[in-house]
Amino acid sequence: MAEPQIRLAGIERVFHLGDSEVHALHSLSLTIMPGEYVAVMGPSGSGKSTLLNLLGLLDRPNAGSYVLEGRDVTTLNPEEQAEVRSRRIGFVFQSFHLVPRLTAYDNIALPMMLAGVSPKERDVRVNKALKDYGLEDRAGHRPEELSGGQRQRVAIARATIMEPAMILADEPTGNLDRATGDEVVHLLEELNGRGVTLIVVTHDPGIGSRSRRQLLMEDGELRRDSAI
Amino acid sequence: MRAPDLIRFASHAATGNPLRSSLLVLAVAIGVAAVVVLTALGDGARRYVLAEFSSLGSNLVIVLPGRSQTGGFNPANAITGTPRDLTINDAKALLRGASIRRVAPIAVGTSEISVPGKLREVMVAGTTSQYIEVRHLDISQGSFLPEEDWGRGAAVAVIGAKVRQEMFGQGSAVGRLIRVGDRRFRIVGVLASSGQGLGMNTDELVFVPVALAQAMFNSNTLFRILVEAKNREEIPLAKAQALEILKLRHEGEEDVTAITQDAVLATFDRLLSALTLGVAGIAAISLAVAGILVMNVMLVSVVQRTSEIGLLKALGATGSAIRLAFLVEAAMLSAAGAVMGFLLGQGGAALIRNFYPTFPAFPPDWAVAAGLITALATGILFGVLPARRAALLDPVQALAKR
Numbered sequence: 001m002a003e004p005q006i007r008l009a010g011i012e013r014v015f016h017l018g019d020s021e022v023h024a025l026h027s028l029s030l031t032i033m034p035g036e037y038v039a040v041m042g043p044s045g046s047g048k049s050t051l052l053n054l055l056g057l058l059d060r061p062n063a064g065s066y067v068l069e070g071r072d073v074t075t076l077n078p079e080e081q082a083e084v085r086s087r088r089i090g091f092v093f094q095s096f097h098l099v100p101r102l103t104a105y106d107n108i109a110l111p112m113m114l115a116g117v118s119p120k121e122r123d124v125r126v127n128k129a130l131k132d133y134g135l136e137d138r139a140g141h142r143p144e145e146l147s148g149g150q151r152q153r154v155a156i157a158r159a160t161i162m163e164p165a166m167i168l169a170d171e172p173t174g175n176l177d178r179a180t181g182d183e184v185v186h187l188l189e190e191l192n193g194r195g196v197t198l199i200v201v202t203h204d205p206g207i208g209s210r211s212r213r214q215l216l217m218e219d220g221e222l223r224r225d226s227a228i
Numbered sequence: 229m230r231a232p233d234l235i236r237f238a239s240h241a242a243t244g245n246p247l248r249s250s251l252l253v254l255a256v257a258i259g260v261a262a263v264v265v266l267t268a269l270g271d272g273a274r275r276y277v278l279a280e281f282s283s284l285g286s287n288l289v290i291v292l293p294g295r296s297q298t299g300g301f302n303p304a305n306a307i308t309g310t311p312r313d314l315t316i317n318d319a320k321a322l323l324r325g326a327s328i329r330r331v332a333p334i335a336v337g338t339s340e341i342s343v344p345g346k347l348r349e350v351m352v353a354g355t356t357s358q359y360i361e362v363r364h365l366d367i368s369q370g371s372f373l374p375e376e377d378w379g380r381g382a383a384v385a386v387i388g389a390k391v392r393q394e395m396f397g398q399g400s401a402v403g404r405l406i407r408v409g410d411r412r413f414r415i416v417g418v419l420a421s422s423g424q425g426l427g428m429n430t431d432e433l434v435f436v437p438v439a440l441a442q443a444m445f446n447s448n449t450l451f452r453i454l455v456e457a458k459n460r461e462e463i464p465l466a467k468a469q470a471l472e473i474l475k476l477r478h479e480g481e482e483d484v485t486a487i488t489q490d491a492v493l494a495t496f497d498r499l500l501s502a503l504t505l506g507v508a509g510i511a512a513i514s515l516a517v518a519g520i521l522v523m524n525v526m527l528v529s530v531v532q533r534t535s536e537i538g539l540l541k542a543l544g545a546t547g548s549a550i551r552l553a554f555l556v557e558a559a560m561l562s563a564a565g566a567v568m569g570f571l572l573g574q575g576g577a578a579l580i581r582n583f584y585p586t587f588p589a590f591p592p593d594w595a596v597a598a599g600l601i602t603a604l605a606t607g608i609l610f611g612v613l614p615a616r617r618a619a620l621l622d623p624v625q626a627l628a629k630r
Contacts, residue, residue: 053623053624056542058541058542058623058624058627059623059624078546078547079546079547079548082541082544082545082546082547082549083544083546085541085542085543085544086543086544086545087544091542091543093627097535097538097539097542097627099536099539100244101240101241101244102240110540110543111543111544113229113230113233113237114229114540114543114544114545114549115544116229116230116233118230119230119232119233158543162544
């Protein structure tokens with residue numbers, strides 16, 4: 001059997017709100033293989049986003065271990081975690097999170113700029129991405145001049161430009177109409193088809209049913225895992 | 229992050245909010261401009277005063293009656309009580325000093341000068357032919373007082389440029405007769421306009437032979453004796469010799485004071501340099517204020533760009549990269565402000581020189597350098613806290629904020 005990409009064991013994440021403790025994640029264990037397509041579903045406040053942040057190394061668990069590609073990443077220092085985010089993980093957000101003052105081109109190039117990729121290499125890869133996502137004539141436009149679908153395509157192009165091993169998408173269609181949302185889902189699924197692990201947090205039962213594996217979260221616990 | 233990318237990113241961030249950035253640049257610019265202009269004024273004042281004093285003549289030792297130092301008890305004090313006056317013979321005796329080249333006694337008083345139809349009150353200075361060389365003055369018409377016995381004097385006078393202008397208008401003055409007090413003098417020369425010096429404006433003076441001035445004012449004392457040393461190095465020697473000679477002539481009592489121009493100059497130099505430094509310090513406060521403004525604006529900017537910072541972290545930016553980006557932005561803004569302030573300040577100083585050509589309002593190099601460096605340093609220093617705050621932001625919370 002192949003090495004799992006993600007192995008969470010006994011994860012606890014507790015937030016302190018005033019005097020009360022909120023268990024955002026409680027004794028969560030989970031294994032995800034490379035190339036899987038996982039939908040994380042559940043009501044608001046069930047811990048879906050917390051799980052995604054944790055998987056993306058934006059958050060640390062209070063207890064438990066997170067092994068990413070055979071490496072325990074909970075013990076890494078912030079700089080090392082940034083390096084992992086840069087090389088292995090792509091984020092797609094519900095509200096796109098494009099930098100408003102940068103053009104589509106520069107937004108897509110941003111992760112490579114942060115990683116110190118040479119301008120020449122960057123140009124080749126961004127132009128290819130613009131072409132792949134049908135954004136060639138939008139390269140010089142700023143986010144405010146783009147439609148919602150175009151913005152999310154820029155965001156996906158940005159998430160994939162470093163050729164990460166997994167894409168974490170938090171409600172990627174939440175701010176889009178039905179048709180555009182479907183388009184975006186297709187794009188993500190296409191990436192998954194090329195072997196990228198895709199983990200989507202969603203409220204949309206449509207996406208949920210399309211994914212090969214569904215996780216149902218409730219009160220910080222994994223209630224149902226379709227793979228088991 | 230590569231350096232050019234870092235700079236480009238920071239400049240994008242800076243120009244992304246033009247109002248904020250231009251206000252910040254303006255604040256720093258005003259600080260630097262204040263340093264440049266104020267030190268230009270301070271240093272200009274110093275140069276102005278030094279130039280004025282230098283016009284007195286170089287290698288000068290000024291001897292005046294009265295003592296400024298405390299001495300031991302001398303029986304002579306008990307008898308005389310007051311210091312002895314300086315006399316023409318004292319002045320003459322000074323010529324024996326080995327390091328003394330020229331001596332010019334001065335006796336002054338006020339009197340009335342008149343030509344037919346015009347009357348004016350003037351300062352009359354009695355002196356000798358050497359005076360013009362000791363003071364480095366120029367004659368515009370005729371010649372200065374003739375070389376003659378100091379104890380006697382021909383009834384000739386030399387008038388200042390302004391006196392000539394007022395008494396004779398555009399007409400020629402040399403050879404004309406004037407009445408000073410109750411004596412008649414023939415004008416032999418007119419001084420070129422020179423300006424202030426030694427507290428007397430030579431443009432408004434009438435020079436007559438010293439013996440006649442003493443006779444006119446019915447006294448045998450001198451106001452000052454100007455002594456010119458052979459050269460710059462011998463000024464202290466000349467001073468010592470002058471004091472020694474006069475001490476001998478005054479029965480062993482040192483009852484005169486000799487001041488050198490260098491000492492006066494050095495005092496003024498110190499005084500006005502301190503003034504310039506003080507003014508620079510005051511101006512530097514405005515730079516510190518600008519620095520605090522930099523910090524404030526950058527802190528606000530961190531809050532405004534919280535979600536962007538969260539995004540950058542999600543995209544793999546390290547804390548140090550974010551810190552550096554904010555620091556570079558602060559440094560760029562304060563550098564822009566410093567350059568703008570430098571240009572503004574130099575422009576202001578040039579404007580002052582334009583309106584007051586006699587006032588050398590050049591900012592000293594050290595002040596310009598200090599102003600620029602302080603601006604940059606405060607900008608970066610006060611940029612550290614906001615940059616740290618940005619780097620330490622929790623990415624989850626930063627991303628959640630819209």
